[in-house]
Amino acid sequence: MKMKIYQDEPLLKHCSFKIGGNAEYVYYPETADELIGLIKKFNSEKQEYYVFGNASNVLFPDESLRKSVVFTTEMKDIRLVGNTIIAEAGVTLNTLSAFARDNVLTGLEFAYGIPGTVGGGVYMNAGAYGGQLSDIVINCRAIDSEGEICNLNATELRFGYRHSVLQEKKLILIDSTLNLKSGDKTTIIEQMDTYMSKRKGCQPLNFPSAGSVFKRPQNNYTGALIEKAGLKGMTVGGAMVSEKHAGFIINTGDATAKDVRELIDIIKARVFEQSGVMLECEVCIIENNKNRKL
Ligand SMILES: Cc1cc2nc3c(=O)[nH]c(=O)nc-3n(C[C@H](O)[C@H](O)[C@H](O)COP(=O)(O)OP(=O)(O)OC[C@H]3O[C@@H](n4cnc5c(N)ncnc54)[C@H](O)[C@@H]3O)c2cc1C
Known part of the structure; x- marks a missing residue:
């Protein structure tokens, strides 16, 4: 095609x-x-x-x-080799964790419900409920700035909290190899269901958003800091600090990027005033002249 x-x-x-x-x-x-x-x-x-x-x-x-x-969302090839899965960049994390479950492999339950892909997931080292992709990714194929393919092992991927080497160098992920363990199907299903219910219980999934706007500061919780600063429910235009989870900014219908950026600036300033913590953006803010790291 x-x-x-x-x-x-x-x-x-x-x-x-x-x-x-x-x-x-x-x-x-x-x-x-x-x-x-x-x-x-x-x-x-x-x-x-x-x-x-x-x-x-x-x-x-x-x-x-x-x-x-x-x-990359049309790059959806996914293969099983023993206890490893090789998934192309565009495979969604939901498909990936369901594929692991169907093959009775454990280690990807945490990723069920994260609405990203393997490419974005490795780039961000996506994680939830105590798990993160760096726990299981053993190799990636990527394209370097010259358009050549390179192989990166787990050490070379330089994973950290919401960080990988893809952010440091202009590397484009092609596919990723993930190492899992044989598990028990019922336990895997129960774990995935539990995580999904937790998400539904605490995240504003009925509104458009980009998930948690800020990285979690050390020894603290972003949502709690924002709530303590009295910002829950605060709006700028169509952008609103979620009442359900203060770490999320939701689009109530007609939010613009300008609204969201202004709200982010207010949150950062107020949280710093109130708690002395400088929040760092997790969401990738794209602008024509730069990638704004707030
Ligand atoms: C409701 C909701 C809940 C969420 N919950 C979580 C959660 O629990 N945990 C969590 O970690 N995140 C969460 N997120 C955020 C998001 O889903 C993750 O960060 C996810 O990994 C992003 O994947 P993506 O494919 O959407 O990446 P994109 O948003 O498309 O891209 C993110 C970054 O990755 C880069 N990128 C994407 N693909 C590639 C590639 N192939 N090669 C190189 N760079 C690439 C992009 O250039 C961009 O800089 C949530 C988001 C929402 C909306």
Whole structure:
């Protein structure tokens, strides 16, 4: 099948926040070769580009993004080799954990319900309920800035809290190998159900968002700090600090990226005033001139 390419595509259709202007070009490669071909083309044409998975940890700008955008969500190959799973960048973490469950492998229960992909998950070292991808990822294939394939083992991936080497170097993940253990199917299912119920109980899943906006500070909880600063329910335009989980900013319907950025600035200032803690953004804020690390 021919790779899907869209011109002047509204990015709000493609992200969990439902915010964003258009992108000049949006590409959906289906294979590693197509992805590599695109990166080589961008490099040779000196075109700037972004690569995203499910865009569940991203705030796109309100105005048009003057870069090409690649979504990996059509790269969905997933294979079992013994107790390891090899999954392409666009495999969702839900599909991945369900695949592990169906093959009676334990170690991925925590990822059930994280609305990202393998690519975004490794980039962020996504985690929940005491687990994170770095516990099980043993190897990744990535494309370097020259468009060449490189292999990275767990040490080379330089995982940390919501961090991997992909953030340090401009590396694009192609696929990832995850090492799991044989488990008990009933226990795996129960664990996944428990985590999913916890999510539904404490996260505002009926509103568009990008999950927790801030990284968790050491020895503290972001939601508690924001609540203590009296910011629960605070709004700027259509952006609101969730009443259900103060670590989330939700889009109540017509939020703009500007609203969200303003609310983030207010939260950071008030929490610092109140608790002396400087919050750091987990959400990737995309702007035309820079990637804003707030
Ligand atoms: C309701 C909700 C709940 C959430 N719960 C959690 C949670 O429990 N734990 C958690 O950790 N996160 C959580 N998140 C945040 C988000 O789902 C994770 O960070 C996820 O791993 C992001 O994956 P993605 O595919 O959506 O990445 P994207 O948002 O598409 O991208 C995020 C970053 O990764 C980069 N990236 C994406 N794909 C690639 C690739 N192939 N190669 C190189 N770089 C790439 C992008 O350039 C971007 O900088 C939640 C989000 C929502 C909306």
